[in-house]
Amino acid sequence: MTERLLLSGDEAVALGALHAGVRLGTGYPGTPSTEILEEFDRLGGRAQWSPNEKVALEVGIGSAFGGARTLVTMKHVGLNVAADALFTATYTDVEGGLVIVSADDPGMASSQNEQDNRHFARAAGAPMLEPSCSQEAYDFTRLAFDLSERWKIPVILRLTTRICHAKTVITPQPPVQGLREPSFRRDIPARVMIPAFAKPAHHRLRAKLAAIAEWNEAQGPLRIDEPERAADSPAKAGSPQGRQGRAPLGIVASGVAAVHAREAAPDARQLTIGLTWPLPLERIRAFADGVDRLLVIEEGDPLLVESLRGAGIGAEGKPEMYRFGELNVARVRRIIAGDRTPEPAPPVGKPPELCPGCSHRGVFEVLRDLDCIVAGDIGCYTLGVLPPFSAMDTCVCMGASIGVGLGLRHILPEEQARRVVSVIGDSTFVHSGLTGLAEMVYNPPPTGHVVLIVDNGTTAMTGQQEHPGTGRALDRSPTEQIRFEVVAEAMGVQNIHIVDAPRSGQTGAQQLEQLLRTLLAKSETSLVIAREPCVLAAPKIRLYEKAAAELRQPSSCAADIAD
Amino acid sequence: MAFVKNIVIAGLGGQGIVKASDILADAALRAGFDVKKSELHGMSQRGGSVTSDVRYGERVLSPMVPPGEADVLLVLEETQVAINRPLLAADGVLIGPDIIAPGALRNRKSLNVAMLGALSAVLELPETAWVQAIHANLAEKLHALNEQSFALGRDAAVKGAVGQ
Ligand SMILES: Cc1ncc(C[n+]2csc(CCOP(=O)(O)OP(=O)(O)O)c2C)c(N)n1
Ligand code: SF4
Numbered sequence: 001m002t003e004r005l006l007l008s009g010d011e012a013v014a015l016g017a018l019h020a021g022v023r024l025g026t027g028y029p030g031t032p033s034t035e036i037l038e039e040f041d042r043l044g045g046r047a048q049w050s051p052n053e054k055v056a057l058e059v060g061i062g063s064a065f066g067g068a069r070t071l072v073t074m075k076h077v078g079l080n081v082a083a084d085a086l087f088t089a090t091y092t093d094v095e096g097g098l099v100i101v102s103a104d105d106p107g108m109a110s111s112q113n114e115q116d117n118r119h120f121a122r123a124a125g126a127p128m129l130e131p132s133c134s135q136e137a138y139d140f141t142r143l144a145f146d147l148s149e150r151w152k153i154p155v156i157l158r159l160t161t162r163i164c165h166a167k168t169v170i171t172p173q174p175p176v177q178g179l180r181e182p183s184f185r186r187d188i189p190a191r192v193m194i195p196a197f198a199k200p201a202h203h204r205l206r207a208k209l210a211a212i213a214e215w216n217e218a219q220g221p222l223r224i225d226e227p228e229r230a231a232d233s234p235a236k237a238g239s240p241q242g243r244q245g246r247a248p249l250g251i252v253a254s255g256v257a258a259v260h261a262r263e264a265a266p267d268a269r270q271l272t273i274g275l276t277w278p279l280p281l282e283r284i285r286a287f288a289d290g291v292d293r294l295l296v297i298e299e300g301d302p303l304l305v306e307s308l309r310g311a312g313i314g315a316e317g318k319p320e321m322y323r324f325g326e327l328n329v330a331r332v333r334r335i336i337a338g339d340r341t342p343e344p345a346p347p348v349g350k351p352p353e354l355c356p357g358c359s360h361r362g363v364f365e366v367l368r369d370l371d372c373i374v375a376g377d378i379g380c381y382t383l384g385v386l387p388p389f390s391a392m393d394t395c396v397c398m399g400a401s402i403g404v405g406l407g408l409r410h411i412l413p414e415e416q417a418r419r420v421v422s423v424i425g426d427s428t429f430v431h432s433g434l435t436g437l438a439e440m441v442y443n444p445p446p447t448g449h450v451v452l453i454v455d456n457g458t459t460a461m462t463g464q465q466e467h468p469g470t471g472r473a474l475d476r477s478p479t480e481q482i483r484f485e486v487v488a489e490a491m492g493v494q495n496i497h498i499v500d501a502p503r504s505g506q507t508g509a510q511q512l513e514q515l516l517r518t519l520l521a522k523s524e525t526s527l528v529i530a531r532e533p534c535v536l537a538a539p540k541i542r543l544y545e546k547a548a549a550e551l552r553q554p555s556s557c558a559a560d561i562a563d
Numbered sequence: 564m565a566f567v568k569n570i571v572i573a574g575l576g577g578q579g580i581v582k583a584s585d586i587l588a589d590a591a592l593r594a595g596f597d598v599k600k601s602e603l604h605g606m607s608q609r610g611g612s613v614t615s616d617v618r619y620g621e622r623v624l625s626p627m628v629p630p631g632e633a634d635v636l637l638v639l640e641e642t643q644v645a646i647n648r649p650l651l652a653a654d655g656v657l658i659g660p661d662i663i664a665p666g667a668l669r670n671r672k673s674l675n676v677a678m679l680g681a682l683s684a685v686l687e688l689p690e691t692a693w694v695q696a697i698h699a700n701l702a703e704k705l706h707a708l709n710e711q712s713f714a715l716g717r718d719a720a721v722k723g724a725v726g727q
Binding site for chain 1: 575576585588589592597598599600601602603610611612613614623624625626627629630642643646647649650
């Protein structure tokens with residue numbers, strides 16, 4: 001019997017990457033993408049967390065220039081951070097396949113926005129594949145590498161939360177064989193994007209996209225489901241008459257919306273597109289000619305429908321109210337019916353809150369009691385915004401706490417400016433707080449500023465990943481540790497303090513409170529690092545540290561001898 | 564559409580909802596069905612509401628159970644019964660945590676598997692599929708305890724004539 005596995009989309013991408021011969025996986029954690037690299041590592045692949053998505057993509061570009069198949073993973077907002085690299089990487093010729101996973105989060109199960117990253121394919125000129133289940137996540141990962149290598153272009157694999165985290169059945173294929181070994185081949189005009197080379201490179205990019213569109217028309221991954229007139233006569237489905245006859249309703253869809261649509265409208269004829277950029281417009285046009293009503297079912301922005309209309313294909317989209325949130329079968333039924341009446345409110349469950357004993361609790365009690373104006377950031381500690389703390393005033397994107405805090409300090413009247421504190425997590429600080437610190441030293445506000453790193457020794461929010469501040473790599477093996485206090489001192493921050501994060505409602509609070517009072521009264525730049533491991537991660541951190549200590553023992557002896 | 568069985572498992576973070584749905588989905592896979600399961604997870608923090616959808620049958624399309632179409636709603640925490648009830652079909656079966664007598668479990672942590680035992684009384688999945696799925700999804704040292712809990716839940720459901 002063929003092997004049947006029940007895998008999440010993330011696991012399927014990891015397996016697909018392994019079977020596609022990926023030599024290096026890079027990324028930065030972010031729900032719902034995080035499990036891809038963790039699984040790739042578990043399967044024996046080489047995977048590493050970068051400080052942020054931009055660096056992850058740059059490492060990936062280098063690896064692909066060197067001839068290795070490379071996977072780069074991130075959540076949707078991560079691609080904003082990596083966008084600078086992406087928009088020029090598409091001009092270059094990659095040698096090994098380069099596949100970038102963008103895991104979008106329509107409905108914002110765990111994100112600060114629900115941006116639709118299909119825009120990036122169009123804007124950056126990158127082909128995009130969108131699987132509708134784990135089998136396709138596996139197949140499309142492999143296909144993405146083939147396309148990327150054939151046209152020497154980075155390819156985006158766009159997943160969404162329901163693809164990443166839903167488990168569906170897959171049958172894997174044998175791994176690829178005979179990939180060439182990485183080796184440097186000089187190709188200056190294809191990889192050095194100065195204007196003289198970038199101008200022809202842009203023309204080459206458009207030619208590549210045209211060729212890929214042609215391939216998509218001829219043999220791209222696309223499925224047509226015929227109307228299932230009656231559940232009890234499946235023989236009719238796909239019969240020659242069915243195929244040739246006109247269908248009253250034709251649906252065009254992609255991604256998870258395609259399976260919702262198929263379930264909601266089994267009596268429609270449905271075209272499901274796999275390679276959604278560049279689009280197979282002629283195949284869609286031919287499909288449109290055979291149906292009376294052509295309806296586009298897409299989650300998020302009305303991108304597909306606008307592309308079809310732009311190509312002169314008369315397609316109907318969804319009412320604006322369905323731009324927001326995820327789609328599901330019930331919502332697709334409403335779209336088909338043109339129902340614009342208010343939707344039933346989904347059940348309101350108990351919202352998440354900081355774990356009992358979480359080290360962030362004591363910190364936010366102090367910030368609340370001091371009535372600070374808190375420029376906040378993203379991580380578990382963002383929950384400091386909720387009662388009983390209500391001690392966060394801004395939260396925009398990772399790293400923004402420092403810049404936003406500085407902006408407030410520059411502009412507010414002095415008595416308010418003196419209450420502003422930037423609060424940022426340890427992983428977030430490495431991700432995008434370092435440049436904020438440089439800004440603070442370079443353009444200090446008249447009242448100075450206070451940055452507070454809530455250092456719980458892990459990337460807790462996304463499930464406890466390592467980062468350059470923990471001293472451990474993705475696979476938990478020891479590596480060099482970046483020490484924030486040393487960095488801050490080298491940058492020229494005037495006051496640097498390390499304290500234990502106070503236990504909720506306990507004496508440590510007085511120490512932190514006193515320290516913050518003192519620093520807020522000064523007109524200097526200050527960094528406070530409040531340390532206490534995340535309670536969920538602490539037992540594991542102790543295990544990793546023990547393992548690392550055992551590992552160090554013999555090797556440090558060897559080093560002594562070598563010295 | 565061909566037959567599809569819809570189950571929603573609900574409770575609070577930390578109760579092992581996702582683990583329970585993994586075991587159920589694995590049991591259905593072992594029984595030869597097409598399976599999809601889906602839940603929203605991502606927040607590390609404990610204590611928020613969690614639901615997980617499992618669907619199996621000849622061919623499953625959407626990974627989410629449409630509201631009002633759950634054949635079975637399995638709820639591990641009393642406070643979560645009311646908010647999730649709208650997910651249940653008119654003729655669906657609700658199995659609440661009261662099916663397991665207080666103090667009956669040797670270890671309260673295995674409530675999720677005991678509830679699966681109760682669920683097994685209303686689903687037609689072979690017992691071997693359940694046992695294999697429990698073994699495949701839990702560490703070996705937990706097998707005996709969880710098999711006991713599973714049996715306890717199953718007995719409770721049979722005696723209580725759930726779904727009759
Ligand atoms: C650009 C971007 N990448 C990734 C994420 C996902 N994400 C949100 S917060 C966070 C890091 C949280 O770690 P840390 O700052 O250490 O705070 P903790 O959760 O440990 O309190 C990550 C990876 C994001 N929101 N934006
Ligand atoms: S996971 Fe860790 S950091 Fe997040 S709320 Fe729980 S204890 Fe706090």
